[in-house]
Amino acid sequence: MEQTLYLQLEDGSLFTGKSFGAPLAQDITAEAVFTTAMTGYVETLTDPSYYGQMVVQTFPLTGNYGVNPSDFESARIHMRAYITREWCDCPSNFRSQMDLDTFLKRQGIPGLFGIDTRLLTQRIREYGVMNGRLTAALPDQKDAPALKNWHIENAVQSVTCKEPYVLPAPVPRFHVVLWDFGAKQNILRRLHACGCSLTVVPASASCSQILSLFPDGVMLSNGPGNPKENPGIISELAKLCRSRVPVFGICLGHQLLALANGADTEKLKYGHRSANQPIRDLQTGRIYITSQNHGYTVKNDSLPPNAVCSFQNVNDLTCEGLCYRDFPGFSVQFHPEACGGPKDTEFLFGQFLDLMERRKTQCP
Numbered sequence: 001m002e003q004t005l006y007l008q009l010e011d012g013s014l015f016t017g018k019s020f021g022a023p024l025a026q027d028i029t030a031e032a033v034f035t036t037a038m039t040g041y042v043e044t045l046t047d048p049s050y051y052g053q054m055v056v057q058t059f060p061l062t063g064n065y066g067v068n069p070s071d072f073e074s075a076r077i078h079m080r081a082y083i084t085r086e087w088c089d090c091p092s093n094f095r096s097q098m099d100l101d102t103f104l105k106r107q108g109i110p111g112l113f114g115i116d117t118r119l120l121t122q123r124i125r126e127y128g129v130m131n132g133r134l135t136a137a138l139p140d141q142k143d144a145p146a147l148k149n150w151h152i153e154n155a156v157q158s159v160t161c162k163e164p165y166v167l168p169a170p171v172p173r174f175h176v177v178l179w180d181f182g183a184k185q186n187i188l189r190r191l192h193a194c195g196c197s198l199t200v201v202p203a204s205a206s207c208s209q210i211l212s213l214f215p216d217g218v219m220l221s222n223g224p225g226n227p228k229e230n231p232g233i234i235s236e237l238a239k240l241c242r243s244r245v246p247v248f249g250i251c252l253g254h255q256l257l258a259l260a261n262g263a264d265t266e267k268l269k270y271g272h273r274s275a276n277q278p279i280r281d282l283q284t285g286r287i288y289i290t291s292q293n294h295g296y297t298v299k300n301d302s303l304p305p306n307a308v309c310s311f312q313n314v315n316d317l318t319c320e321g322l323c324y325r326d327f328p329g330f331s332v333q334f335h336p337e338a339c340g341g342p343k344d345t346e347f348l349f350g351q352f353l354d355l356m357e358r359r360k361t362q363c364p
Contacts, residue, residue, distance in 0.1 A: 021100075033273060049251065160204070233256055251292075275291045
C-alpha cells in the first residue's frame with residue numbers, strides 16, 4: 001500500500017510524495033544526489049559508489065525494462081533510498097526477471113515517487129549536494145539545519161569484499177590484483193575479457209600482501225565517500241607506486257592514487273553523475289563522452305611534479321585523468337568500462353595491458 005512520505009532537505013525544502021519499494025520502517029538520513037543518466041537504473045541502484053546516498057533519477061520514468069540480475073554491478077543495493085518521478089509497474093523486456101518495486105522490496109530499500117524531481121534537481125544544483133531526511137511524519141522545518149551535521153562514515157570499509165577471492169581466466173595473459181574499494185562488476189568483466197586472471201583483495205590489504213601475489217598489474221577500483229578518509233590505503237598505495245608494478249586507477253582509485261603522490265582533492269558542488277560527461281584528451285584534443293559517478297575531484301593546482309593531467313572535463317575543466325612520470329601508472333576519473341553508458345574510452349584497458357606487457361618483456 002502506498003504511503004505518504006516527506007523528503008526534507010537541509011536548506012528547508014520539503015517535498016511530498018508516495019512510497020514504493022520497501023516500507024519505510026524508520027526515518028532515513030542520507031546525502032541527496034542526482035544522476036542524469038537516461039538508462040542504466042539497475043546499474044545505478046547496484047553501484048557501491050552510491051553508499052550512504054539517496055539518489056534522484058532526473059529521467060522521469062524508471063523501471064520500464066524491468067530488472068535483470070545479470071546487469072548488477074554488485075550483489076546488493078548500497079544507496080539508502082531511491083527517488084523518481086514515476087516508476088513502471090509493467091516492464092516490457094524479454095530479459096526482465098522482476099519489476100523495480102519488487103527488487104527494492106527484496107533489497108529492503110525504500111523508494112519515493114510522485115515528487116517534482118526537476119525542481120529537486122534544480123535545488124541541488126543551486127545549493128550544492130545536501131543531506132536529506134526521508135520520513136513518514138510531517139517534519140518540523142526548524143529541524144532542517146541540523147541535517148548538515150550528518151555525514152557518510154566508513155564508506156569504503158562498508159562496501160569492499162571481506163576476503164580475497166580469485167577469478168581465473170581460461171587462457172590467462174596477465175595476473176591482475178584488483179584492489180576493491182567498492183568495485184563495479186563490469187571492471188572485473190572487462191579485465192576478464194582481456195585475458196586477465198584476477199585476484200580481488202579487500203581495501204584493508206597492504207602493499208606487501210599485494211606484492212606477495214606477484215601481480216603483472218594492479219587495478220584500483222571505484223568506490224564511495226571522501227578519498228581523504230582513507231589514510232591507511234593512501235599510505236600503502238604510496239609504497240606500491242615505488243614497486244614499479246603497473247597501476248591503473250578508476251574514479252576513487254584515481255583520487256587515492258593522486259593523494260598517494262602528493263596531490264589534493266576537494267568536493268564538487270554537486271558532482272558528476274551521468275552517462276554523457278564530455279572529456280577532452282589533452283594530448284590529442286579529441287572529445288570523448290563518458291559515464292561518471294563521483295562527488296570529489298583532484299585539484300588542478302595541486303598536481304605534483306611527477307603527475308601530468310591527461311584528460312579534462314569540458315564543462316568545468318576539472319581533472320579527469322593523470323599519468324605519472326616516475327612509475328608505470330595512470331588513472332581516470334570517469335568509467336571506461338561504462339555500464340550503462342558509452343564505450344568511447346574502453347581503449348584505456350588496452351593501455352593497461354601494454355604497460356603490463358612492457359614490464360614482462362623488461363623483467364628477466
